[in-house]
Amino acid sequence: MPVEFVRNYLIISSVLFSIGAAGFVARRNLITMFLSVELMLQGVALSLVAFGRAWGNYHGEVFALFVIAVAAAEAAIALALVLVLYRHRHSLDVFWWQQLREPGTTPPVPEPVEEAEVSTEVHWPKLPPAGIEPVREKETIDVG
Amino acid sequence: MSDSIFVQYIWLVPAVSLLAAVITAIAGNRWLKQQAWLPCMLAAAFGAVWSALALVVVAQADEPVAFVPVLEWLTVSDLRVAYELLVDPLSALMLFMVTFVGSLIVAFASWYMAHEEGYARFFSEVALFLFSMTSLVLVANLLMLYVFWELVGLCSYLLIGFYYTRPCAAAAAKKAFVVNRIGDFGFALGIFLIWVTCGTLSYRQVLAVDQGLQQLTAAGPAVLTTVCLLLFCGAVGKSAQFPLHVWLPDAMEGPTPVSALIHAATMVTAGVYMVARFTPLFAQAAGVGTVVLVIGCVTAFIAAFTALTQTDFKRILAYSTISQLGYMFMALGIGTVAGAVAAIFHVFTHAFFKALLFLGSGSVMHATGGELNVWRMGGLRKYLPVTHWTFLCAALALAGFPLLSGFWSKDAILATVWQASGAATQLAGAVGLITAALTAFYIGRAYFLVFWGEPRDRAIEEQVEHYVRDEAHGPPEPLIMKAPLIVLAVGSVLVGAVIALAFGGLVPFLAGAYGVEPLAHATAEHDAHGHAWGMMLLSAVVALAGLGLAYVFYGQPSPWPDRLAEQLAPLYRISVNKFWLDELGLILVVRPMLAIAAACRVLDNVLVDGLVHAVAAVPAWFARLALRPMHNGLVPFYALAMLLGLAVILTLVLFQIQGG
Numbered sequence: 001m002p003v004e005f006v007r008n009y010l011i012i013s014s015v016l017f018s019i020g021a022a023g024f025v026a027r028r029n030l031i032t033m034f035l036s037v038e039l040m041l042q043g044v045a046l047s048l049v050a051f052g053r054a055w056g057n058y059h060g061e062v063f064a065l066f067v068i069a070v071a072a073a074e075a076a077i078a079l080a081l082v083l084v085l086y087r088h089r090h091s092l093d094v095f096w097w098q099q100l101r102e103p104g105t106t107p108p109v110p111e112p113v114e115e116a117e118v119s120t121e122v123h124w125p126k127l128p129p130a131g132i133e134p135v136r137e138k139e140t141i142d143v144g
Numbered sequence: 145m146s147d148s149i150f151v152q153y154i155w156l157v158p159a160v161s162l163l164a165a166v167i168t169a170i171a172g173n174r175w176l177k178q179q180a181w182l183p184c185m186l187a188a189a190f191g192a193v194w195s196a197l198a199l200v201v202v203a204q205a206d207e208p209v210a211f212v213p214v215l216e217w218l219t220v221s222d223l224r225v226a227y228e229l230l231v232d233p234l235s236a237l238m239l240f241m242v243t244f245v246g247s248l249i250v251a252f253a254s255w256y257m258a259h260e261e262g263y264a265r266f267f268s269e270v271a272l273f274l275f276s277m278t279s280l281v282l283v284a285n286l287l288m289l290y291v292f293w294e295l296v297g298l299c300s301y302l303l304i305g306f307y308y309t310r311p312c313a314a315a316a317a318k319k320a321f322v323v324n325r326i327g328d329f330g331f332a333l334g335i336f337l338i339w340v341t342c343g344t345l346s347y348r349q350v351l352a353v354d355q356g357l358q359q360l361t362a363a364g365p366a367v368l369t370t371v372c373l374l375l376f377c378g379a380v381g382k383s384a385q386f387p388l389h390v391w392l393p394d395a396m397e398g399p400t401p402v403s404a405l406i407h408a409a410t411m412v413t414a415g416v417y418m419v420a421r422f423t424p425l426f427a428q429a430a431g432v433g434t435v436v437l438v439i440g441c442v443t444a445f446i447a448a449f450t451a452l453t454q455t456d457f458k459r460i461l462a463y464s465t466i467s468q469l470g471y472m473f474m475a476l477g478i479g480t481v482a483g484a485v486a487a488i489f490h491v492f493t494h495a496f497f498k499a500l501l502f503l504g505s506g507s508v509m510h511a512t513g514g515e516l517n518v519w520r521m522g523g524l525r526k527y528l529p530v531t532h533w534t535f536l537c538a539a540l541a542l543a544g545f546p547l548l549s550g551f552w553s554k555d556a557i558l559a560t561v562w563q564a565s566g567a568a569t570q571l572a573g574a575v576g577l578i579t580a581a582l583t584a585f586y587i588g589r590a591y592f593l594v595f596w597g598e599p600r601d602r603a604i605e606e607q608v609e610h611y612v613r614d615e616a617h618g619p620p621e622p623l624i625m626k627a628p629l630i631v632l633a634v635g636s637v638l639v640g641a642v643i644a645l646a647f648g649g650l651v652p653f654l655a656g657a658y659g660v661e662p663l664a665h666a667t668a669e670h671d672a673h674g675h676a677w678g679m680m681l682l683s684a685v686v687a688l689a690g691l692g693l694a695y696v697f698y699g700q701p702s703p704w705p706d707r708l709a710e711q712l713a714p715l716y717r718i719s720v721n722k723f724w725l726d727e728l729g730l731i732l733v734v735r736p737m738l739a740i741a742a743a744c745r746v747l748d749n750v751l752v753d754g755l756v757h758a759v760a761a762v763p764a765w766f767a768r769l770a771l772r773p774m775h776n777g778l779v780p781f782y783a784l785a786m787l788l789g790l791a792v793i794l795t796l797v798l799f800q801i802q803g804g
Contacts, residue, residue: 025784033779094779101777108776 016043172264327381334374383415437477444470549640588694
């Protein structure tokens with residue numbers, strides 16, 4: 001197997017994967033985290049295609065197609081879940097959902113403060129810059 | 145003989161009983177309801193007919209021993225245990241007795257148990273009981289014998305505890321089970337010893353003179369003696385011999401037909417049958433015969449003496465069973481084929497009259513509304529004529545009234561014991577005679593107190609009158625209940641005479657079970673004393689004297705019983721308190737056991753449980769300290785942990801690849 005042939009592809013794919021992993025760990029916005037996961041998946045898919053080319057067969061490409069199909073299905077479900085979570089809290093902050101911890105322990109990060117007014121109008125998820133606590137006073141991007 | 149279908153398919157007898165038990169257990173409560181007795185009845189009747197035909201086949205055969213292979217039960221290297229049946233005169237006779245008396249008892253019980261809670265359960269358990277007992281007498285393998293031995297114990301536990309909501313019934317069932325367990329422990333050890341010595345458990349080899357018997361004798365005199373003593377230990381438990389007889393009187397807590405079943409057809413006869421079956425071993429074992437003889441003698445006397453003063457109707461009968469079983473073991477203790485035959489003869493006749501006595505007592509209990517104290521009854525003969533006459537037949541047979549069945553068999557035992565050599569047997573014969581007098585007296589006492597004189601208790605009298613007049617529950621003595629009583633009464637009167645006179649005793653018939661050589665031996669022995677006329681006369685006189693004394697004391701109001709009780713106060717107290725055997729057992733066995741159990745419990749709670757809890761606390765402590773904080777609910781944290789873990793594993797794998 002020509003190592004030189006795959007090397008560049010592998011570098012790109014590992015860079016993609018690392019960015020995705022770092023994003024998933026560092027970001028607090030649910031949608032951004034989901035995007036990061038997609039990035040990791042595509043990084044892997046890229047390396048599969050590269051290996052397929054290197055070996056001269058279609059195994060890697062078939063695999064990559066599978067990854068894309070699964071990623072599509074996953075996106076459908078994950079986005080629906082994110083929407084449901086958003087309906088509960090009117091926020092995309094992952095720190096709202098710390099109930100997965102051991103019962104009887106205090107949350108390691110103080111939960112975000114609930115907004116005082118509960119408006120009756122329909123809220124849509126927004127994509128604020130994440131990593132820090134999402135800014136909530138102005139709408140930046142209207143997804144709806 | 146083995147080509148006869150009645151022998152080849154003898155396994156149908158237990159199989160049908162088992163089928164009846166299963167059917168009744170499944171369908172009894174939901175569909176059969178008041179017809180739940182039918183499967184059990186049909187199975188028992190079928191068994192009786194089939195085994196009677198098999199008995200005829202066996203009696204006419206030249207070579208009356210056949211092994212009938214049915215199925216392999218288990219095979220582990222050298223150990224082959226087959227459900228193989230042995231049909232020979234001994235097992236055929238026992239089988240006929242069990243099924244015939246059993247079917248009569250079932251018929252009676254269908255009336256007696258009507259409208260009881262758990263009607264179907266009762267008949268399911270009885271059918272299981274019959275299955276176990278018929279298998280027990282048929283199997284040709286010691287391990288299978290043990291299996292059915294235990295099954296019989298289980299069935300007796302279930303039936304004695306039939307009214308399990310009553311604490312005393314539950315306690316009695318437990319007592320029967322635990323006491324039997326003591327005997328069975330010895331029995332199991334005996335079987336192990338036979339296995340170790342002979343390497344086989346099949347009767348075919350163990351009882352063969354040139355195989356098992358020879359190996360056992362060759363292994364040293366102590367081995368054979370130990371084997372026989374251990375086997376006898378099992379018989380002592382099952383057949384209620386001193387000192388393990390304490391469970392039988394308490395077993396009266398079960399329904400009366402169960403008592404009849406346990407005392408007459410099944411359970412207690414198992415021990416006698418087993419010792420009779422292994423007579424070839426017992427005959428060779430030095431000293432064991434004397435032990436058996438002495439135990440039987442002591443049991444016969446103690447039980448008869450206790451029965452003299454009991455006031456509980458069924459308990460009198462229970463002690464009489466123990467006493468009669470003592471007789472049987474006396475005969476077995478002689479250690480000859482003639483002795484074993486006499487014992488089996490007594491088992492056979494005893495089954496008839498003892499079943500009848502218990503069924504009669506059941507009828508009396510129904511009439512009096514469950515009253516058991518004989519001093520509160522009286523004058524019942526005009527209310528329950530059939531019960532009275534049949535009970536009289538059975539009582540006379542038990543007492544050894546001349547020419548009735550008990551007379552012949554008891555005489556056979558006493559004659560055998562008397563004519564065996566040795567001082568112990570002479571003494572045993574004398575005790576046997578005294579016990580015969582006591583037997584006649586106590587059964588006469590029970591009979592006169594219950595059926596003669598005037599009613600002693602106004603409430604009981606009203607109850608009986610109401611029972612006889614009130615047709616709402618059916619006639620007081622319907623056909624289904626009369627028929628078994630009458631058949632058993634005819635049996636109690638005639639069976640002994642027919643066997644003794646028409647067939648010249650059981651010796652020529654049963655000797656076939658012990659091979660040809662003992663046959664000649666036993667016949668010679670039998671011819672030597674023939675019917676011991678002197679002994680017959682003596683036992684007849686003794687029986688009549690006992691009955692006459694009972695009539696004088698209890699036939700009409702008499703000051704004698706009280707006066708005698710006062711004058712012989714120490715003896716009276718011994719008898720009333722049953723030799724303080726229950727109390728003795730309580731102090732010597734039960735209390736120490738409870739103390740040990742309490743100590744064990746403390747040890748278990750503190751030491752064993754403490755250790756277990758300590759070990760179990762370590763992971764919990766570690767988890768609380770190290771693992772619990774990790775589960776903080778932060779998704780990014782979990783993701784980071786996963787990534788780090790992945791990184792570590794990948795690094796290791798990489799180094800491995802490079803290193804390799």
